[in-house]
Every structure is written in C-alpha cells, then in structure tokens.
Amino acid sequence: MERNLTHMAERAKRLGVSLRPHIKTHKCLELGRRQVAHGARGITVSTLHEAETFARGGFADLTWAFPLDRAHIPHVQRIAHTGVTLRVILDDLDTAKALAGSGLHVWLKVDCGYHRAGSTPRPAMDSRSRAR
Numbered sequence: 198m199e200r201n202l203t204h205m206a207e208r209a210k211r212l213g214v215s216l217r218p219h220i221k222t223h224k225c226l227e228l229g230r231r232q233v234a235h236g237a238r239g240i241t242v243s244t245l246h247e248a249e250t251f252a253r254g255g256f257a258d259l260t261w262a263f264p265l266d267r268a269h270i271p272h273v274q275r276i277a278h279t280g281v282t283l284r285v286i287l288d289d290l291d292t293a294k295a296l297a298g299s300g301l302h303v304w305l306k307v308d309c310g311y312h313r314a315g316s317t318p319r320p321a322m323d324s325r326s327r328a329r
Contacts, residue, residue, distance in 0.1 A: 198228075206236035217241045217260050226254040239282070245272050252281045260284040264306055267295045277301055 209216035215238035220229050229240050229251060239258025242248045248259050257280070265273065265285040277283045277300070284302040287293050296303055 198231075202231055202235040210236065215239075217258070219243070219262060220247065220251070221262075226251065229254070229256060245269065245276065248276050248283060252276055252279055252283075257281050260286070260304070262286060264288040265292055265296075267292050270295065270299070273301065274299065 205216060205218065216232075216236060217239045218232050218237050219241040220232075221241075221243040223229075224247060232240065233256070239260065240251060240256055241260045241262050242251060243262055245261065248261055251259060259276075259281055261273070261283065263286070265287055273283060273285055282302055284304055285296075286304050286306045287296070288306040293303065293305070
C-alpha cells in the first residue's frame with residue numbers, strides 16, 4: 198500500500214497534475230488520509246453518502262464522479278454548505294443551466310470518442326462554414 202501511495206504521488210508530481218484518487222474501493226477514512234498525506238489534493242467519491250462521510254471526516258476537497266442529476270442538487274448544496282469544496286460532474290446542458298448561479302464547482306464530462314458517457318463536443322465553426 199505504501200509503495201502504491203508513493204508511486205502515484207510521485208507520478209502525479211512528475212506530470213504536474215493534482216491527484217484526487219477515487220475511494221470507491223477502499224471507502225476508508227484512514228486510507229484517504231494516507232493518500233492526502235502522500236500529496237493527493239483531494240479525493241473522488243462515487244456516492245453522496247461517501248461525500249458526506251468524508252466531509253465529516255475532515256476532507257475539504259471532494260469530487261463526485263457520477264454525473265449529477267438535477268434531482269440531487271439540493272443534497273449536493275447541503276454538503277457544499279458545510280464548508281467543503283464539492284465538485285460535481287455534468288454531462289448535459291439542462292443540468293448546467295439549472296446550476297447557474299448555484300456557487301457549486303462544476304466540471305463538464307466530455308465524450309472523448311468511446312461513447313460511454315459525457316457530452317459530445319461540437320466542432321467549432323470557422324468563418325467559412327457559418328450560415329450567412
């Protein structure tokens with residue numbers, strides 16, 4: 198475990214990225230603390246229950262890895278109002294519009310070609326292809 202924690206922390210540092218490991222397998226506050234002690238910037242959770250548990254456990258930087266459904270907005274806002282940064286992931290424009298002005302940290306999930314999840318990017322129109 199220590200070898201893996203060290204390896205991932207060093208790799209993220211070499212790549213110049215912030216590590217936010219997914220805790221969906223271990224779901225353990227102490228292991229999450231070890232990950233942060235090794236340099237993880239925060240953690241990624243699968244459920245809002247995990248988000249609540251880790252927020253109560255002292256974690257201040259959380260990302261919910263499941264695309265947000267508008268029905269979950271009140272629950273997400275309750276967690277965010279406890280003083281933690283809770284990032285949510287969106288994969289549709291309607292939910293993004295519903296969150297406008299909410300103060301939540303939002304990441305857009307983009308389909309990178311595997312067609313599993315995310316919004317399909319639209320090619321930018323250049324001046325030659327714009328409708329006249």
